[in-house]
Structures are given as structure tokens and as C-alpha cells.
Amino acid sequence: MKRVLNFIDGQFRPPCSGRYLPNVNPATGGVIGESAESGPEDVDAAVVAAARAFDSWRSTPAEERSRLLIRVADLIEENFDELAQLESEDSGKPIALARRIDVPRAIRNFRFFATAILHAETACHITDDRALNYTIRQPLGVAGLISPWNLPLYLLTWKIAPAIAAGNCCVAKPSELTPLTADKLAELTLEAGIPPGVVNIVHGPGGSAGRALTSHPKVPLISFTGGTKTGADVMARAGPLFKKVSLELGGKNPNIVFADADLEQAVATSIQSSFANQGEICLCGSRLFVEKTVYEEFVDRFLGATKKLRIGDPQDATTDVGALISEPHLRKVEGYVDLAREEGGTILVGGKRP
Numbered sequence: 001m002k003r004v005l006n007f008i009d010g011q012f013r014p015p016c017s018g019r020y021l022p023n024v025n026p027a028t029g030g031v032i033g034e035s036a037e038s039g040p041e042d043v044d045a046a047v048v049a050a051a052r053a054f055d056s057w058r059s060t061p062a063e064e065r066s067r068l069l070i071r072v073a074d075l076i077e078e079n080f081d082e083l084a085q086l087e088s089e090d091s092g093k094p095i096a097l098a099r100r101i102d103v104p105r106a107i108r109n110f111r112f113f114a115t116a117i118l119h120a121e122t123a124c125h126i127t128d129d130r131a132l133n134y135t136i137r138q139p140l141g142v143a144g145l146i147s148p149w150n151l152p153l154y155l156l157t158w159k160i161a162p163a164i165a166a167g168n169c170c171v172a173k174p175s176e177l178t179p180l181t182a183d184k185l186a187e188l189t190l191e192a193g194i195p196p197g198v199v200n201i202v203h204g205p206g207g208s209a210g211r212a213l214t215s216h217p218k219v220p221l222i223s224f225t226g227g228t229k230t231g232a233d234v235m236a237r238a239g240p241l242f243k244k245v246s247l248e249l250g251g252k253n254p255n256i257v258f259a260d261a262d263l264e265q266a267v268a269t270s271i272q273s274s275f276a277n278q279g280e281i282c283l284c285g286s287r288l289f290v291e292k293t294v295y296e297e298f299v300d301r302f303l304g305a306t307k308k309l310r311i312g313d314p315q316d317a318t319t320d321v322g323a324l325i326s327e328p329h330l331r332k333v334e335g336y337v338d339l340a341r342e343e344g345g346t347i348l349v350g351g352k353r354p
Helices: 040-058 062-078 080-091 095-119 152-165 180-192 206-214 228-241 263-279 292-307 327-342
Strands: 002-004 006-008 011-013 020-024 031-036 123-127 131-135 142-146 169-173 199-201 221-225 244-248 253-257 285-290
Touching: 002 020, 002 180, 006 040, 006 180, 040 142, 040 169, 040 199, 040 206, 062 080, 062 095, 062 152, 062 180, 080 095, 080 152, 080 180, 095 152, 142 152, 142 206, 152 169, 152 180, 152 221, 169 206, 180 199, 206 221, 206 228, 221 228, 228 244, 253 263, 263 285, 263 292, 285 292
Parallel strands: 002 031, 142 169, 142 221, 169 199, 221 244, 253 285
Antiparallel strands: 006 011, 006 199, 020 031, 123 131
């Protein structure tokens, strides 16, 4: 079984606690490895390493930073199949989706920001002939990056790439449910030649490692993607320290279908937005509002398309819908189905384990 360690100052280290969390394959329920159960001491070590590397990294010419990020992108591409396999095993998503979306987007994230920094500009504006206003793009220090379990590699790279491209160093904490591609990414940054301390990855629960990171006094930047309740906790901890905070939280997104819509396209889009990645995306359409005059036809088409979705082994390339991330999450989803029944709703399709 794979044991995932923390990546701090260019080295893989065991957690200070000596404890590890089981890593469960959502599709089988089997334990496929374990990851570090980190806490404040591990986070502090990572922050110290990042702060120590900051002066040198911020002074590294943009051309060199760009070259290193492009090298990371190239290595992700070279390890495409392994990363797709790990992502599917770790999160329960269909491997076809990981190949089509997650890994390609990780590559593009690094390539985009690698080239964007070559074209950053400093602006100067004259105000009433008496003053000059300057807009200067400069790194601020150590960025704390917390990514979720639904798009582990996609969103982790979306945070790391811009942070280090701009000259910041980072301490990233992936979800404890999906540590595998983060661990592989750490290997690739090392192979690419990213200097020690520029990228640090600490594994562990949000309640210990995550809170230590968001409240650390030497971390002026926080980027968090996850649940709204946790986002409120992040803001409560970061606010009194006047940190710069980016929050991407959950949503209840409606698809709205009017009578003049192309119903074929509307159904296809609604199916994708409802069931892609098992519906585990903050942008997924969890509600449908359909104009009355086309309601019956739309529902018939929607149900027909839903019944054609192939639910199965995420490792099967023909699978459309894989496994939900965890047993507690499954119970939560089933709870919503039960609530719908209790409130008089009619289950038109599904509503139970396949």
C-alpha cells in the first residue's frame, strides 16, 4: 500500500504525530494506502521552509520561473496515464473523465500561468497633473492553498501554478480523502527543478492542518475551495489577520429551460451539468426550472437520457458515472432523497443504489 508523506523543503517527511489516515477507494471501499495525519507542527515547518525560499524565488527572473513551470507541465503530460489512474482510484470518478478533463486541465494550468507572467505589465496613470498612480504586480510571500476532493489535481494545480508563477511560495493542503495525485505532483515539481521550499504539500484533516494553515501569521494569502461552512471558518480565522482570501464555495445551481430553447441541446447540457463527476462539482446543476409549455417533453427526454447513463467501475473506460467520494457523502445524498419523499416529492428515476 502507498504511504503518502508530507513534502516540505524539497523532502518527503513523515508527520510529526506519527499517525496516518486510511486512504479508501470509493468504488470498492477497500483501503489502498494511507496519508500523513498532519497538524500545526507540520504546517509550521512547511511555512518556515516556504518563507525561507521566498526571497530567492521572488528574485528569480520571470523567464526562469516560466521555464520551470513549463517543465512541470511537460512532466504531467509524460505521466498522463499514471495520474489519470491515481485520480480515478482516489476519487471514484470515471477514468475517462480524468483523461478527458482533470489531467489535461492540470497541464494547461501550468502552461497558461508560465506564459502569462512573461506579459505582466506595470501601469502608471497621471492624476490631475499632480500625482502618478502606479499599479505594480509583486509577490506577497507564502500562499496557503486548500483544495477539495472532487477535482483533486485540477484544482490543486489551479492554485499552485499561479501562486508560484507570480513569485510566491506555497503550502498546499489537499483533501485528506484524495492525497494521491498531490503526492505525485510533489515528485514532479522536484524532478522539474522547482527549488526546495517553493512548493510544500502538507496532508491531513481540515480541523488540524487546515486550521493551522489559515490562521498562521506568516501566511498572508489564502485560497480555499470547498464547503460553505468550512469557508466561513476560514474567513473567521483569516479576517482578524487581514489576510488576502479567495473562497470558492458550494452552490445550488439551477438550469433554466424556456419554451424557445433547443430541447435536444438543453437536455444534453442538463445531463452533463447534473451528472458529470457524479454531480460532485460546485457548478453542477442541482435544480431544473422548465417552462410549463415544454415541461412534459423536456422531462421525458431528460429521463430517457438519464437511463442511458452507464453507472459502474470507474476504471472501465465506458463508465459514465462512478462512485461517490465516501460512505458519509453517500448517506448525505440518500438523506436528500428521503427528504424529497417525506415532503411529497416523486422519484422519477433512480433514488437508490444501483
